[in-house]
Structures are given as C-alpha cells and as structure tokens.
Amino acid sequence: MSNLSESHPPSFWTRIWESNIGYSFRSNPVAVASLMIFIVIVLMAVFAPLIAPFDPYDPAQIDIMNSEYPPVWIDGSDPKFLFGTDDQGRDLWSTILYGTRLSLLIGLCAVALQAFLGITIGLLAGYIGGRLDSLLMRLADIQLSFSTLMVAIIFLAVTQAMFGSETFNQYAIYFLIVVIGVAEWPQYARTVRATVLAEKKKEYVDGARVLGFGPMRIMVRHILPNSLSPIFVISTVQVANAIISEASLSFLGLGMPPSQPSLGSLISSGFDYIFSGSWWITAIPGVVLVILVLVINLLGDWMRDVLNPRLHKG
Amino acid sequence: MFAYLVKRVFQAAAVMFVISLIGFAIQDNLGDPLRELLGQSVSEEVRQELREELGLNDSFVTQYARFLGKALQGDLGTSYFFKEPALDVILKKLPATLELVLGATLIIVGLSVPLGVYTAIRPNTILSRIVMGISIVGISIPVFLTAILMIFLFSVELRWLPSYGRGDVVHVFGNWETNFASLDGWAHILLPSLALASIMLPLFIRLIRAEMMEVLQSEYVKYARAKGLWPWRIYFVHALKNTLLPVITVGGVQIGTMVAYTILTETVFQWPGMGFMFLEAVNRVDTPLIVAYLIVVGFIFVVTNTIVDLIYGLVNPTVNLARMGA
Numbered sequence: 001m002s003n004l005s006e007s008h009p010p011s012f013w014t015r016i017w018e019s020n021i022g023y024s025f026r027s028n029p030v031a032v033a034s035l036m037i038f039i040v041i042v043l044m045a046v047f048a049p050l051i052a053p054f055d056p057y058d059p060a061q062i063d064i065m066n067s068e069y070p071p072v073w074i075d076g077s078d079p080k081f082l083f084g085t086d087d088q089g090r091d092l093w094s095t096i097l098y099g100t101r102l103s104l105l106i107g108l109c110a111v112a113l114q115a116f117l118g119i120t121i122g123l124l125a126g127y128i129g130g131r132l133d134s135l136l137m138r139l140a141d142i143q144l145s146f147s148t149l150m151v152a153i154i155f156l157a158v159t160q161a162m163f164g165s166e167t168f169n170q171y172a173i174y175f176l177i178v179v180i181g182v183a184e185w186p187q188y189a190r191t192v193r194a195t196v197l198a199e200k201k202k203e204y205v206d207g208a209r210v211l212g213f214g215p216m217r218i219m220v221r222h223i224l225p226n227s228l229s230p231i232f233v234i235s236t237v238q239v240a241n242a243i244i245s246e247a248s249l250s251f252l253g254l255g256m257p258p259s260q261p262s263l264g265s266l267i268s269s270g271f272d273y274i275f276s277g278s279w280w281i282t283a284i285p286g287v288v289l290v291i292l293v294l295v296i297n298l299l300g301d302w303m304r305d306v307l308n309p310r311l312h313k314g
Numbered sequence: 315m316f317a318y319l320v321k322r323v324f325q326a327a328a329v330m331f332v333i334s335l336i337g338f339a340i341q342d343n344l345g346d347p348l349r350e351l352l353g354q355s356v357s358e359e360v361r362q363e364l365r366e367e368l369g370l371n372d373s374f375v376t377q378y379a380r381f382l383g384k385a386l387q388g389d390l391g392t393s394y395f396f397k398e399p400a401l402d403v404i405l406k407k408l409p410a411t412l413e414l415v416l417g418a419t420l421i422i423v424g425l426s427v428p429l430g431v432y433t434a435i436r437p438n439t440i441l442s443r444i445v446m447g448i449s450i451v452g453i454s455i456p457v458f459l460t461a462i463l464m465i466f467l468f469s470v471e472l473r474w475l476p477s478y479g480r481g482d483v484v485h486v487f488g489n490w491e492t493n494f495a496s497l498d499g500w501a502h503i504l505l506p507s508l509a510l511a512s513i514m515l516p517l518f519i520r521l522i523r524a525e526m527m528e529v530l531q532s533e534y535v536k537y538a539r540a541k542g543l544w545p546w547r548i549y550f551v552h553a554l555k556n557t558l559l560p561v562i563t564v565g566g567v568q569i570g571t572m573v574a575y576t577i578l579t580e581t582v583f584q585w586p587g588m589g590f591m592f593l594e595a596v597n598r599v600d601t602p603l604i605v606a607y608l609i610v611v612g613f614i615f616v617v618t619n620t621i622v623d624l625i626y627g628l629v630n631p632t633v634n635l636a637r638m639g640a
Contacts, residue, residue: 142329146615147574153577157596158604161596244454271462274466286459
C-alpha cells in the first residue's frame with residue numbers, strides 16, 4: 001500500500017501540462033501570450049466593480065461638466081480620469097471595464113446557447129438519422145444561408161419598434177443573447193452530426209448498446225465526450241464572432257443602450273465626436289475590443305492546428 | 315439534374331413563403347395603419363368604417379392571402395414617411411448598395427487571388443507572414459471599426475477623401491446613378507468599399523491559401539513539376555483552376571452576407587443605400603418599408619444561394635446529387 005501512495009498519480013493540471021497539447025502550447029509563444037492577455041481581460045471584466053474607480057451606472061457619480069476630458073497623457077486632461085471621459089462625463093476606463101464585462105458575458109452566453117441547441121440537434125440528427133436527420137440538416141442549410149447579422153438586425157429592429165426603445169433597452173441583453181444564440185446553431189449541429197456519424201459505427205457504441213444502455217445515455221455519456229475536440233475549436237471562433245456581432249448590433253443602436261454600454265455602444269457614442277477631435281471615446285474601447293477578439297482568434301487558430309488540422313476548410 | 319433543379323427551386327419558393335409570412339406577421343402587429351392614415355382626432359365610427367374598408371377585420375388567412383397576392387404583383391404597401399410605394403423607395407436605393415457591394419467585390423477579387431496564391435507557394439517568406447498576420451488582425455476588427463478608423467485617418471486627419479455621401483453621381487438609366495463615372499464618385503466610394511471588403515478579404519485569402527496548399531500536394535501537380543513545366547504555369551493555370559471551385563461557392567454565399575454588412579458601412583459613411591434607409595425606417599416605425607426591406611433582402615439571399623447551389627451542382631462533377639436531395 002505504501003508503495004502506491006508514494007507514486008501518487010499526476011494531478012489533472014500536470015497531466016495536461018505534460019501532454020502533447022501542453023507541449024504544443026508551451027512551445028508556441030503566440031498562444032501563450034494570447035492566453036495570458038485573454039485571462040487578464042477576463043479577470044478585469046469579472047472584477048470590474050472592484051477595479052473601476054467610478055461606477056458608470058450610478059448617475060450620482062457622473063457630472064456632465066466632466067465630459068470629453070482627454071486621456072492623461074494629453075494636455076488638458078484631468079488626472080482623475082486615466083483614459084479621459086466620454087460625452088456624458090463618465091470615466092472612460094471604468095466604462096470600458098464594465099463594457100468589456102457586458103461584451104464578454106453576452107458573447108459567452110450566446111455561444112453557450114448555440115452550443116446547447118447545436119449539440120442537441122446534431123446528436124439527434126446524427127444518432128437517429130433518417131427523415132429527422134434530413135429535415136434538420138435542410139433547416140440548418142437554410143438557416144446558414146441567411147447571414148446571422150442580417151437575421152439579428154431585422155429581428156432586433158422589429159422587436160425594438162414593437163416594444164418601444166424603453167422596454168427594449170431594459171431587456172436588450174437577453175434579446176442579444178437569444179438572437180445570436182439561435183441564429184448560429186447550425187455551426188455546431190453540422191460538426192457534431194458529422195462526428196456522431198463517424199463515432200456511431202465504432203465498437204464501443206455497439207458495446208454500450210449490447211449492455212442495454214438507452215440511446216440518451218449513449219449519446220450523452222459515450223458519443224459526446226468523443227466529439228469534444230471539434231466543439232472546442234468551433235467554440236473559440238464562435239465566441240469571437242459573437243462578440244463582434246454584439247458590438248456591431250450595439251453600434252447600430254440595436255443592442256445595449258448608451259446608459260449601460262457594451263464596447264460596441266461605447267464606440268458608437270464616441271463616433272459622433274470623432275469629427276470634433278475626441279478620438280479617444282471611440283479609439284480606446286475599439287482597441288480593447290480588437291485585442292479581445294484577436295487573442296480569442298489566435299487561440300482558436302492554435303487550437304485548430306493542434307486538435308484538428310483538417311477541420312477548417314471552406 | 316432536372317429533378318435537383320426543381321427541388322431546389324421548390325425549396326427556394328418555400329423559404330420565400332415563410333419570409334412572406336414573417337413579413338405579414340410584422341405588418342399585422344407593428345404600428346397602426348389607421349393612425350398613420352387618419353391621425354389621432356377622428357371619431358370611432360369613421361375608424362370602424364375605414365377598418366372595414368381596409369379589410370382589417372377579416373380573418374388572418376384572408377388578410378394574408380391579400381398581402382401575398384399584392385406582393386406577387388410587386389405591391390408591398392405604401393411607405394408612411396415617403397408616401398410612395400415601398401418597393402419603389404427600395405429600388406431607388408438599391409443601386410447605391412449594389413455599387414458598394416460591387417466595389418468591395420472588385421477589391422476582394424483583385425487582392426485575395428494574388429495574395430492567397432503567393433502565401434500558399436511561399437508560406438515562409440516574411441511577406442507571407444505579414445499577410446497572414448494582417449489577415450488574422452483583419453478578421454478581428456469589426457467592419458464598423460475599420461470604417462471609423464479609415465474616416466479618422468483619411469478624412470479627419472489627412473483630409474484626402476470625403477467621409478460621407480455619394481458625391482457626384484452620374485445618371486445612367488432609370489433609377490441607376492453610378493459612382494464609377496466621375497472622379498468625385500470614385501473618391502466617395504473608395505473608403506466605403508474598402509471598409510466593406512476588409513471583413514471578407516482575410517477570409518478569402520485564408521481560403522484560397524488553404525485550398526491552394528492542398529492542391530499543390532496533389533499528384534498531378536507533382537507530375538507537372540516532374541515534367542518540367544514552368545512553375546508559374548503550374549500555379550496559375552493548373553493549380554489555381556482547381557482551387558476556384560470552393561472559392562466561388564463560398565463567394566456566392568458571401569455576396570448575400572455582404573448585403574448585411576452594407577448596413578454597417580452605410581451607417582458609418584451615411585451612404586444613401588437601402589441599409590441606411592432601413593435603419594431610418596426602423597426609427598420612424600415605417601412598417602411597410604421595414605416589411606418591404608425584409609422581403610427584398612430575403613429574396614436576394616434566396617436567389618443568390620439557389621444560383622450558387624445550382625452552379626455548384628453543374629460545375630462540380632463529383633457532387634452527389636442524390637445525396638443533396640435530387
């Protein structure tokens with residue numbers, strides 16, 4: 001017994017570190033840097049209320065007299081405001097922290113919804129097959145043939161016109177998550193279906209069936225874990241795309257309202273002031289947005305090369 | 315092939331039917347046509363009379379049938395704001411949007427083919443690395459941000475190019491006024507089309523590169539090399555031809571997608587196209603115009619996708635028509 005406890009098995013993290021994936025990660029400086037930046041951004045977003053010197057949602061802390069101060073490294077600035085202030089007199093740094101939080105939250109929730117819908121549909125279509133399969137895949141084709149952005153713009157525009165902007169603004173975050181989440185399910189459904197079709201023929205699935213497990217258990221406990229690597233690869237790209245979609249929709253005024261801005265709505269409110277020289281209201285949130293999306297894309301690229309070099313075609 | 319064609323056209327018709335249903339549901343629930351026609355200060359009796367006259371008391375099916383009948387004749391209602399048939403309003407704005415898409419397409423085709431081929435045949439040169447690096451940054455920048463950046467750089471700081479509008483347009487025929495006939499028109503369309511191209515360009519460079527690299531591994535290319543053919547002939551005549559099939563199909567679908575992105579570029583550049591018009595219509599709750607836009611854009615998507623599918627079926631002899639539902 002004592003022998004066993006001495007050579008105790010490596011922990012989960014050690015195993016990952018020493019695996020092929022871990023090695024490929026360590027030897028890829030771009031991936032390491034991307035992950036570190038991503039973690040920093042996520043931490044800043046999560047702890048925004050603790051880091052931010054001001055609360056951009058609290059009208060008592062906003063003074064319109066403070067509006068359009070430039071960042072501290074430019075003449076005429078106020079040292080209280082690191083990145084300057086926006087058109088309403090909010091501290092830009094605090095607003096960016098809260099905005100990043102919203103953008104990330106919407107992006108991640110939307111992708112979680114996509115993944116849930118897509119994986120469920122993909123598993124069913126692949127495992128059950130037949131008419132259900134061809135019906136679902138035809139639907140996926142049709143859904144894919146319409147651009148997500150177009151569907152989202154029209155849906156949100158009509159919703160906004162129908163409920164009036166006040167009610168819309170209140171629930172904007174849910175509308176955004178639902179519309180981005182629903183419009184992109186075919187991405188997951190197609191991939192999952194393809195892997196299910198390949199896995200279904202393998203012996204372990206026959207084995208499970210012979211043991212008398214139900215289709216539900218086989219799909220979720222046996223096939224799904226073996227289809228995870230393509231799901232991871234799509235997820236990174238999808239999170240990046242969802243964040244861009246959210247920003248685009250908010251920029252058009254169909255997303256988060258200026259009173260509760262995401263990065264997109266901040267950029268949008270700054271755009272009106274770009275001609276008068278207040279470039280920082282647009283530029284700084286813009287840079288944060290691009291860095292966030294870029295590191296996710298870089299991580300996605302790395303992951304695609306490692307996990308499934310043949311997945312990304314067309 | 316014929317069965318496939320029929321099936322594909324049937325599917326397109328079914329999708330258009332669903333779109334018209336959605337359009338009608340929007341029209342039915344959004345805004346109040348009576349208020350738009352009569353204003354607020356009219357007695358309840360007159361309202362009821364008009365209501366009856368307009369057929370607003372009929373059943374959903376009857377009303378939908380009427381809507382569909384009119385739509386098939388090209389009557390999508392009258393815009394509340396412009397007081398003109400909604401379809402006419404959109405068709406007037408359509409050329410501006412199409413020219414923008416055309417400008418962007420020219421840029422994409424002109425740049426993505428040489429860059430994609432170059433990065434595929436010389437993957438390790440510095441230039442290739444720069445192109446691939448820029449392309450992943452390009453994918454990560456939203457269209458509207460590229461557009462704003464370009465305005466800031468070229469219009470506000472350098473004052474080289476105008477930041478909004480179409481400038482001098484030259485009348486061609488009917489509703490069509492073109493940007494491509496005057497220098498001022500060219501100056502106005504350059505930034506918006508660059509912005510619109512910026513989102514698709516990296517995608518196509520990466521796609522062409524991936525396809526090209528795969529083709530270059532194939533036996534026939536090795537054979538052509540062994541035969542001693544001039545390398546550029548192998549790349550551009552033999553290999554490129556076989557990479558273009560997937561590129562064309564993806565491209566066809568992306569043209570539809572670009573219509574969506576025109577809304578963003580048109581908003582930033584205040585380009586008087588149909589995307590800009592649509593957002594204005596939304597702000598004014600101009601229901602007939604919103605519905606007409608939905609149907610026109612839906613039609614563009616369905617037609618491009620159907621044509622792309624058919625071309626794919628025709629061009630690619632290996633495509634299994636039976637599997638695709640024929």
